[in-house]
Amino acid sequence: MSIYDPASPEACCYSEAMEQWNPDPSGQAGLPVSPVVPGPIAPPILRKRPVSGRYRSSGSPWILELRVDTDRTRPQKKVSGDFFQVSGATVSYFGSFVVSSPTVSVSTTTVTITGTGSYTYDTSYPVVQVVIPRTTALQPMADATLTFFTTGGAKGATYVCAFESIYFRSVQLEQDNEQGVTPLSSYNTGSLPSGGTARTLSVASAYAEAGVEMVGAGTTNTIPTADAGTNLKWSNSELHAGMVKHFSLWQDIPQWKVWLFHAYEHERAGLLGIMFDQAGKQRQGCATFYKGLGGTTAQKKRLQLFAAVHELGHSFNLLHSFGKTDAVPSVANRPNALSWMNYPHLYPPGGEPAFWNAFAFQFDDPEVVHLRHAYRNAIVMGGNNFLIGSALEAIMDEQAFAKPLIDRSGLKLALEAPTSFLFGEPVVVEIKLKATDLSGRMAHAQIHPSLGYVRIGIRKPNGQVVAYEPLIEQCDISPPVRLDAARPAIYESAYIGFGKGGFYFDQPGFYKLRATYRAPDGSEIVSDILTLRVRSPHSAGDEEVADLFFGNDQGMLLSLLGSDAEELRGGNDAFDLVIDKYAKHKLAVYARLVRGINAGRAFKTITPDKTLTIRKPETDQSAKDLTAVADASDAGLGVDNITLNQSYRALITAYKTAGKEKNAKDTRDRMVDVFAKKGLKPVVLQQITAEADAALEE
Amino acid sequence: MPAAPLAVILTGPATPCRVGEPVAISVEVRNVSDRPLRMVGVLDGSEAGFRFPRYRPEITGPSAGAETDSVFWCGTVAPLHLRDVRLLMPGEGFDPRMAADGSAFFPLAAFLGFRPTAPGGYRFRLIVDTSAPAADEWLGMPSILNEEEIRRLLDEVPRGEYVSNTLDIEVLP
Known part of the structure; x- marks a missing residue:
C-alpha cells in the first residue's frame, strides 16, 4: 500500500466523519435548474434525470475527475477517471482508470455502478463502486460517490465528486483562417441524402454529440498568405510555425486546447486536410484546405464539415477507420465504419455514394469510447505522440488477456477447436458454457457470439489483439435457461474466421483466443486461453x-x-x-x-x-x-x-x-x-x- | 536505354461490361528484370499523388472524367511499415492493391468506384511513379518504427515512371 495509490484508504480526501457531508450543490455548474414559478402548483414531473456526465472531487492531496457514461446519449456503459495530485499550489496529472464492463443497477433512488477497472498505475484496490442519487428535473444534479475496493472486498478510498457537466471532456478550440478563406459555420445534414436525422451541425455540435464540449476560445486571426512562403502553399513546417505564431493559447505542454486553421492550399496537391503537428508535443494543430473544399454547394459544405471534424479527430488521437492497426497497441481496422474518420470513397460496400447515403454524421462506437474514456495522455492534445494509445479497446483487451477476472459465478466457459488449421481454413470454435454449481445457475439459452453475450478476443501472431466482431448481430428473445444436473451445459459452434474486421486468421502462426460471457446476473465469465496454430501452406x-x-x-x-x-x-x-x-x-x-x-x-x-x-x-x-x-x-x-x-x-x-x-x-x-x-x-x-x-x- | 525493371499490367474482365456496373480491372506490378528488387503497393496518399509511390489511374471514354474534386484525401497518413516494402524475385508480380503478408495496401478508388454511365469504348491506364529519391516522401510520418531499415529497403526500389498497357474495354448498354 502506498501513498502513491489514490485508491488506498490513506489517500482519502474525506474522513469517515466527513462522508455524510455533502456540499450545497446549488452553486455547481451543470444542467440549468428551472426557476420556481409562483402560482398554482402543477403536479410534479417525477421523471428522473440521467446521471451521465463529468464529476470532480475537491480537496487534497488528490483530485478525481470522474466520467460516468451509463445513460443519456449513446451510452457506452463505462466509467473512467483521471487523478490529479495536489502539492502546495501545484496540481499535476497522476494517472487514469477505466471500468469497461461495469454492472449498473438502477433503483428508484440511486444508480450504482460496480466493476473492476484497468489502470495506468499499480493499485491494490482495482474494484470501483460509484453511487449516484437520482434526482428529478426540479432538483440539482447529485454528487457521485466513488469508493475503491480490493478484489477481496476491503474498502479503500472514497471520493465525493460534484457534478460538473453533461460533457465528458471540455476542449478550447481556436480557429484561424487564411486571408480570402471563408470557413464553414454549419451544415444542414438534411441538405443531401444521409443516414441520420436531419439537423444543423457545426464542428462544435458534431463533437457535442460524441460527448465532447468544444468551447470557442482564443483570438481569431486572419493569417496572411505570405506566411506560407514564396510558393503561397503551406508545407507542414510552415503550418507548425503558423500554429506557434498565431495560436494564442499554444504552449508546448499537454492541454485541452487545439488549433484549427482554415487555409487555402497545401503544397501537396489534392490534399484537403491534415493534422500536421507531429513534432514536439504533438496533435495540437490541424488544418483544412479550401482550394479543394471551397464553395457554397451542399456537397462542398458537407465536405468542409467532414474535413474539419475529421482532422480534429486526429488531434484527439483518432486514426483513420481503415488504419486502426497502426494504433499502439494495435486494433483491427474498421473499413466499413460509418464514421467521421473514414474515407467516403473507400467505403467498401459501394464507395462514396453508399457512404454518404448511410452516414449519420457521427463517430463509431469505439471512437466515442476513446473520446469519452481514453487515458488522459492518450487523448489530450500534447499528450502521447500520435498513434500511441489511440485505441482504448486495444489497451483494455491487452489487459484482459493479462488479468483474468475473479469468477464466482458457478459457470465455466470453455473454447475448443482443433490445435491447428490449414492456411485459409475457416476457423470454427466450439463454445461450451457449463454449470460448475449443479444446484443450478441461470444462463442464456443460446451463446453464439452474434447474440452479444459471448465476446471473443484474438491475439494474432504479430501480437495484435482484436475482438471478433460478428458480421450480423442478432437479437435474442428466448428466455434464460437453468443449467443444472439435468442439463449441465450448452454448446455453440461459431465460425469466427471472418467478421466486421475482415479475416481474423490471415497469417500463419500461433493465435491465442479468450472468450468472455456476460451471464443474466451480470457476471463476467472468462474462458481459459485457447491456443491454435494456422499452418503455412505446403504446396x-x-x-x-x-x-x-x-x-x-x-x-x-x-x-x-x-x-x-x-x-x-x-x-x-x-x-x-x-x-x-x-x-x-x-x-x-x-x-x-x-x-x-x-x-x-x-x-x-x-x-x-x-x-x-x-x-x-x-x-x-x-x-x-x-x-x-x-x-x-x-x-x-x-x-x-x-x-x-x-x-x-x-x-x-x-x-x-x-x-x-x-x-x-x-x-x-x-x-x-x-x-x-x-x-x-x-x-x-x-x-x-x-x-x-x-x-x-x- | 536499359529495359525497365518493372512492368505494370492491367487485365480486363472476362465477361462483357455493362453500363452502371463496376469494371473489374486486375492490376499486377511485375519484376521483369533479372535480379531481385523491392516495390511498395498503393499507400494512403499514393493515388492522391502526395505520397510515393504514386499510383495514377487514368480512364477515358464517353462517361469518364466525372468530377473528382469532392474526394476527401487527408494528409495524416499511415506510416510506412517494413512489411509494405515487398521483395520481388525476377518474374514475380503482385497486386499493389491487395493486402498480403501483413501489408495494408489500398484499393485504387478511381477503378473501384468507376461505373460507366454511357456505353462505348473506354481506355484504362495506370502510371506508377517511384521517382522520388528521398525516403521522406515515402515514409508518411516523421520518426517511424524501423526507419533506418525501411530507408535501406527503399533504396532497392527502382526509381522511375512505369506506364501500364492500355486496356480497351467495350461497355454495352
Whole structure:
C-alpha cells in the first residue's frame, strides 16, 4: 500500500466523519435548474434525470475527475477517471482508470455502478463502486460517490465528486483562417441524402454529440498568405510555425486546447486536410484546405464539415477507420465504419455514394469510447505522440488477456477447436458454457457470439489483439435457461474466421483466443486461453486454395452459410472452383457445406425493378454436397461436431422438401449412428437424437 | 536505354461490361528484370499523388472524367511499415492493391468506384511513379518504427515512371 495509490484508504480526501457531508450543490455548474414559478402548483414531473456526465472531487492531496457514461446519449456503459495530485499550489496529472464492463443497477433512488477497472498505475484496490442519487428535473444534479475496493472486498478510498457537466471532456478550440478563406459555420445534414436525422451541425455540435464540449476560445486571426512562403502553399513546417505564431493559447505542454486553421492550399496537391503537428508535443494543430473544399454547394459544405471534424479527430488521437492497426497497441481496422474518420470513397460496400447515403454524421462506437474514456495522455492534445494509445479497446483487451477476472459465478466457459488449421481454413470454435454449481445457475439459452453475450478476443501472431466482431448481430428473445444436473451445459459452434474486421486468421502462426460471457446476473465469465496454430501452406495447391478462400465474398458466404446474392457471385465462383479443381483438398468440404446448405433452401431475391423472385430448393445438389460433407467428416477430414449436426439436419430437411422420405429417414438414422459412435455423453446424444427427430418431423 | 525493371499490367474482365456496373480491372506490378528488387503497393496518399509511390489511374471514354474534386484525401497518413516494402524475385508480380503478408495496401478508388454511365469504348491506364529519391516522401510520418531499415529497403526500389498497357474495354448498354 502506498501513498502513491489514490485508491488506498490513506489517500482519502474525506474522513469517515466527513462522508455524510455533502456540499450545497446549488452553486455547481451543470444542467440549468428551472426557476420556481409562483402560482398554482402543477403536479410534479417525477421523471428522473440521467446521471451521465463529468464529476470532480475537491480537496487534497488528490483530485478525481470522474466520467460516468451509463445513460443519456449513446451510452457506452463505462466509467473512467483521471487523478490529479495536489502539492502546495501545484496540481499535476497522476494517472487514469477505466471500468469497461461495469454492472449498473438502477433503483428508484440511486444508480450504482460496480466493476473492476484497468489502470495506468499499480493499485491494490482495482474494484470501483460509484453511487449516484437520482434526482428529478426540479432538483440539482447529485454528487457521485466513488469508493475503491480490493478484489477481496476491503474498502479503500472514497471520493465525493460534484457534478460538473453533461460533457465528458471540455476542449478550447481556436480557429484561424487564411486571408480570402471563408470557413464553414454549419451544415444542414438534411441538405443531401444521409443516414441520420436531419439537423444543423457545426464542428462544435458534431463533437457535442460524441460527448465532447468544444468551447470557442482564443483570438481569431486572419493569417496572411505570405506566411506560407514564396510558393503561397503551406508545407507542414510552415503550418507548425503558423500554429506557434498565431495560436494564442499554444504552449508546448499537454492541454485541452487545439488549433484549427482554415487555409487555402497545401503544397501537396489534392490534399484537403491534415493534422500536421507531429513534432514536439504533438496533435495540437490541424488544418483544412479550401482550394479543394471551397464553395457554397451542399456537397462542398458537407465536405468542409467532414474535413474539419475529421482532422480534429486526429488531434484527439483518432486514426483513420481503415488504419486502426497502426494504433499502439494495435486494433483491427474498421473499413466499413460509418464514421467521421473514414474515407467516403473507400467505403467498401459501394464507395462514396453508399457512404454518404448511410452516414449519420457521427463517430463509431469505439471512437466515442476513446473520446469519452481514453487515458488522459492518450487523448489530450500534447499528450502521447500520435498513434500511441489511440485505441482504448486495444489497451483494455491487452489487459484482459493479462488479468483474468475473479469468477464466482458457478459457470465455466470453455473454447475448443482443433490445435491447428490449414492456411485459409475457416476457423470454427466450439463454445461450451457449463454449470460448475449443479444446484443450478441461470444462463442464456443460446451463446453464439452474434447474440452479444459471448465476446471473443484474438491475439494474432504479430501480437495484435482484436475482438471478433460478428458480421450480423442478432437479437435474442428466448428466455434464460437453468443449467443444472439435468442439463449441465450448452454448446455453440461459431465460425469466427471472418467478421466486421475482415479475416481474423490471415497469417500463419500461433493465435491465442479468450472468450468472455456476460451471464443474466451480470457476471463476467472468462474462458481459459485457447491456443491454435494456422499452418503455412505446403504446396502451390494449398496456396491457391487459400487464395480462393481469402475473399470478402467468401468470408460473407461462410458467415451466412451460403447466399444467392449477385454481389457474392465471386465468392460462389471461387467455391465452385475449389470443388471442381481441388475436390480432395481438406478445405473443399467447407465449400461443399456452404453450397449444400444454400442449395437446400429456397432463396428470395428482390430484383432492381422490385420484383420478388424465389429460387426453389435444389435438393439433388444439396444432397450431393452435404453427403460429401458427412462422408468427409466420418473419415475425420470434415467439420466439427456441431457443424456436422447442422449439416445432417439440413440434409434431412432437403430430402423432406423433395418428398424423399426414405432418404430423409436414412439420413436421420445415419446421423444418430455417427454421433453414437463418437462416445458422447448420454445427455448430449439424447439431445442430438431429439434434434434429428425434430428435423425429420418438421 | 536499359529495359525497365518493372512492368505494370492491367487485365480486363472476362465477361462483357455493362453500363452502371463496376469494371473489374486486375492490376499486377511485375519484376521483369533479372535480379531481385523491392516495390511498395498503393499507400494512403499514393493515388492522391502526395505520397510515393504514386499510383495514377487514368480512364477515358464517353462517361469518364466525372468530377473528382469532392474526394476527401487527408494528409495524416499511415506510416510506412517494413512489411509494405515487398521483395520481388525476377518474374514475380503482385497486386499493389491487395493486402498480403501483413501489408495494408489500398484499393485504387478511381477503378473501384468507376461505373460507366454511357456505353462505348473506354481506355484504362495506370502510371506508377517511384521517382522520388528521398525516403521522406515515402515514409508518411516523421520518426517511424524501423526507419533506418525501411530507408535501406527503399533504396532497392527502382526509381522511375512505369506506364501500364492500355486496356480497351467495350461497355454495352
